[in-house]
Amino acid sequence: MADGQDIESRAKFREMLEGSKEDWDIIAEHSKHFNRGLAQRVIDHLKLLDGDFGGFPVDRLTHSLQTATRAHRDGRDEEYVVCALLHDIGDTLGSMNHPDVAAAILKPFVSEQNHWMVANHGMFQGYYFFHHLGLDRNMRDQFRDHPYFEYTAQFCHLYDQSAFDPEYQSEQLDFFVPMVERVFSRPKNSMYLRKTEE
Numbered sequence: 254m255a256d257g258q259d260i261e262s263r264a265k266f267r268e269m270l271e272g273s274k275e276d277w278d279i280i281a282e283h284s285k286h287f288n289r290g291l292a293q294r295v296i297d298h299l300k301l302l303d304g305d306f307g308g309f310p311v312d313r314l315t316h317s318l319q320t321a322t323r324a325h326r327d328g329r330d331e332e333y334v335v336c337a338l339l340h341d342i343g344d345t346l347g348s349m350n351h352p353d354v355a356a357a358i359l360k361p362f363v364s365e366q367n368h369w370m371v372a373n374h375g376m377f378q379g380y381y382f383f384h385h386l387g388l389d390r391n392m393r394d395q396f397r398d399h400p401y402f403e404y405t406a407q408f409c410h411l412y413d414q415s416a417f418d419p420e421y422q423s424e425q426l427d428f429f430v431p432m433v434e435r436v437f438s439r440p441k442n443s444m445y446l447r448k449t450e451e
């Protein structure tokens with residue numbers, strides 16, 4: 254894979270004002286290779302949750318695998334299962350707003366409904382524990398009339414809040430890798446997509 258280490262395969266500009274079509278052809282070629290590696294980078298980052306218990310009965314990777322496995326065994330489609338797998342991937346860098354991180358990573362590749370579900374699952378999950386922390390468990394009710402309220406409430410009820418069982422036999426991460434690769438190979442929404450690439 255050409256990765257731009259070789260100076261001959263790099264753009265020549267010192268500032269973008271000098272950039273030429275040739276420069277941007279080089280960069281576009283490199284970005285094609287780089288973008289193909291996105292699924293693997295996401296998987297690698299998900300693995301950072303391995304062994305990270307944070308006081309929970311299972312570590313965060315186990316929770317992610319269990320959420321995805323429960324969704325898969327319940328007949329959810331591949332895009333949904335990938336959302337389930339990655340919904341807490343932001344715990345590492347977005348410790349105060351983890352749903353935003355997962356939602357940003359998934360946004361180009363999933364439906365508006367699935368994106369909204371991932372982006373807001375934190376508040377919906379709060380229904381199951383906010384009251385133990387002196388918070389309002391009904392915080393989610395501000396979205397009561399939203400078209401994706403029930404869809405998101407269902408995700409948390411069926412798959413997320415229920416995925417802390419140390420005895421549950423989940424599929425391993427390898428089982429989900431081809432699904433992640435397929436979902437991340439089909440961008441739907443991005444400002445970098447030309448209409449012809451859709």
Ligand SMILES: [Fe+2]
Pocket residue numbers: 340341351352374375378
């Ligand atoms: Fe979460």
Ligand SMILES: [Fe+2]
Pocket residue numbers: 316320340341413
């Ligand atoms: Fe979760």
